[in-house]
Amino acid sequence: MEPLQFAAEVLDLHGAVVEPEGVDDRGGGGNGGGALGSFHALLPERLAAQLGWEEEIRLTAPEAGSSGARGIGHGAPEAGSSEARGIGYGSADLEKLLELLRGEASVVRLRAELPWPRTRNLAPEVSGAFRFRTKVRMTYLETRASHAGYLIAYYTLRATSEDTHESLVTAVINESTLAPVAELAQQFEDRSWLVARAQGGTTAGVHVPKGTCATLHREGTRAATRRLEPFVRRLERRRRRDAERLHRYYEAMAREVCDRKGRGRARAPATIEEKTKAIGIEYERKIRDLDHRYAVRITLRPVVLLRVDLPVLRGSYHLQWRRAERALSFVWNPLLHALEPMACDDCGRGDREMTIDERLRVRCPACAGEESRRRRSASGAHDQSSIR
Numbered sequence: 001m002e003p004l005q006f007a008a009e010v011l012d013l014h015g016a017v018v019e020p021e022g023v024d025d026r027g028g029g030g031n032g033g034g035a036l037g038s039f040h041a042l043l044p045e046r047l048a049a050q051l052g053w054e055e056e057i058r059l060t061a062p063e064a065g066s067s068g069a070r071g072i073g074h075g076a077p078e079a080g081s082s083e084a085r086g087i088g089y090g091s092a093d094l095e096k097l098l099e100l101l102r103g104e105a106s107v108v109r110l111r112a113e114l115p116w117p118r119t120r121n122l123a124p125e126v127s128g129a130f131r132f133r134t135k136v137r138m139t140y141l142e143t144r145a146s147h148a149g150y151l152i153a154y155y156t157l158r159a160t161s162e163d164t165h166e167s168l169v170t171a172v173i174n175e176s177t178l179a180p181v182a183e184l185a186q187q188f189e190d191r192s193w194l195v196a197r198a199q200g201g202t203t204a205g206v207h208v209p210k211g212t213c214a215t216l217h218r219e220g221t222r223a224a225t226r227r228l229e230p231f232v233r234r235l236e237r238r239r240r241r242d243a244e245r246l247h248r249y250y251e252a253m254a255r256e257v258c259d260r261k262g263r264g265r266a267r268a269p270a271t272i273e274e275k276t277k278a279i280g281i282e283y284e285r286k287i288r289d290l291d292h293r294y295a296v297r298i299t300l301r302p303v304v305l306l307r308v309d310l311p312v313l314r315g316s317y318h319l320q321w322r323r324a325e326r327a328l329s330f331v332w333n334p335l336l337h338a339l340e341p342m343a344c345d346d347c348g349r350g351d352r353e354m355t356i357d358e359r360l361r362v363r364c365p366a367c368a369g370e371e372s373r374r375r376r377s378a379s380g381a382h383d384q385s386s387i388r
């Protein structure tokens with residue numbers, strides 16, 4: 001999500017009336033930036049006071065603003081006109097909004113006004129959507145119309161190195177199954193059908209268990225890693241190019257030292273050796289500098305947490321293996337018109353191909369594969385010793 005869009009949503013969640021401009025001619029339509037160049041907003045008095053802003057403001061992307069200055073507000077507002085706020089990465093006004101969210105440590109609670117999905121047997125869909133490798137007995141119990149809570153965390157991601165990357169990252173998990181449901185992030189960008197549970201958006205006393213928070217942050221970290229992939233690749237390419245350049249340079253230098261010997265200028269072999277050694281040391285120092293210069297420092301800061309309640313369908317299975325028993329539920333999401341992925345009990349990743357072992361742990365192929373590989377190598381060692 002773009003900072004401008006994000007700012008509009010934050011204000012919206014805090015009770016402001018926010019409307020995109022440029023739909024009519026008011027915005028001038030001249031800002032060729034994104035689809036939405038600016039927003040017009042009316043802030044409740046309390047919010048305006050909190051932010052130190054006018055009650056009537058315009059939000060623009062910094063490039064779209066007339067001054068073009070990055071990160072700086074547009075000076076004192078003229079009387080009568082609505083104040084324009086440049087919202088971009090690192091801009092003072094965006095920081096203010098983030099500060100507002102942090103100050104409240106708010107969990108914004110929303111509820112979707114969606115019709116209840118019609119109850120039907122989910123078993124055929126489950127067996128079509130998921131693949132289980134299991135000896136466990138799975139008995140389908142029932143389908144129920146039910147509610148599910150989703151936690152959506154917005155993070156600011158900042159990575160600095162030779163270059164800087166800044167963006168907003170989202171993570172979404174189902175609170176009860178703890179499965180990541182990344183596709184929902186997009187659905188939640190359209191808030192028109194969501195209603196705030198508590199007026200003004202703030203809710204004191206919403207408790208999110210530690211384990212749930214950890215799962216959410218783990219998902220946030222994964223999303224950040226995915227987001228940074230191109231950035232990191234670009235840096236690696238540049239680092240490699242610089243390293244090659246250094247290598248060529250110092251190699252040529254060392255060659256020159258050796259060549260002088262051949263051209264008859266008498267030089268003791270000890271001196272040559274000393275010189276090439278010095279060149280080698282210098283080369284290694286330069287490479288270390290390079291490593292330092294291209295090291296990536298990453299900060300991922302949670303700025304807002306939404307909790308959205310949706311009506312869903314829940315199908316449940318009873319799992320049994322010898323004396324072990326467990327209930328396993330599947331959630332059919334009306335916004336995705338599909339079953340949500342299951343969470344791996346080990347790594348938390350969501351998947352559709354799962355292994356259920358004798359202890360009834362549900363695991364993704366990667367985690368299950370890892371364990372069976374470990375077990376195989378252990379048993380392999382055992383086999384060998386029994387042959388002798």
Ligand SMILES: [Zn+2]
Nearest residue numbers: 344347364367
């Ligand atoms: Zn896993």
